Amino acid sequence: MDAPPSRVYRALLDPEAVAAWRVPDGMTCRVHAFEARVGGAFRVSLTYDAPDAAGKSAGRTDTYHGTFVELVENEKVVERLRFESDDPQVAAPMTMTTTLTAAGGGTDVVLVHEGVPDAVPAADNEAGTRMALDRLAALVVRM
Structure with missing residues (x-):
């Protein structure tokens, strides 16, 4: 990415930034809760734009919640999360690790x-x- 690790790291931990970037095409994002600290909780919903789409949680929505497990400033964010669903095949716990490495004038993510x-x-x-x-x-280029 064409931005320093510090800027990318900030975007990983800012709820307004997360709502803007952590969403695939064809969906909208809503951040319900977001405590960017080790042990802090988050809850996010992704809603499909298509009226006939089926979400993992309810209606057209995929909602997930979790906690921040590890935060290494400008280097790493580890999150433990799960989808909110009555289906145990969907609601299994997951871990997402984002690692940032300075590369030239930017960041490898x-x-x-x-x-x-x-x-x-x-x-x-x-x-x-x-x-x-x-x-x-x-x-992050615009931040």
């Missing part, structure tokens, strides 16, 4: 998902993550 439920197609998770990272890259 690596986002690793662990424990993604089998009910969430890997291709869909990959595509959504790439879209979100593209939004993050565009956002």
Whole structure:
């Protein structure tokens, strides 16, 4: 990304920034709660724009909640989360680790998902993550 790690790190922990970037195309994001500290809780909903789409939580919405497990300033954010769903195949706990490394005048960002439920197609998770990272890259250039 064409921004220093400090700027990218801020965008990972700012609820308004998260609402702007952590959403795939064809969805909108609402951040309900966001305590950016180790042990702090967050809750986020992603709602499909298409009226006939089915969400993992209710209606057209995928809501997830979790906590911040590790925060290393300008280097790493580790989150433990799960979808809010009555379906245990969807509501399994996941870990998302975002690592930032200075590269030239910018930042290499690596986002690793662990424990993604089998009910969430890997291709869909990959595509959504790439879209979100593209939004993050565009956002941090403007910050």
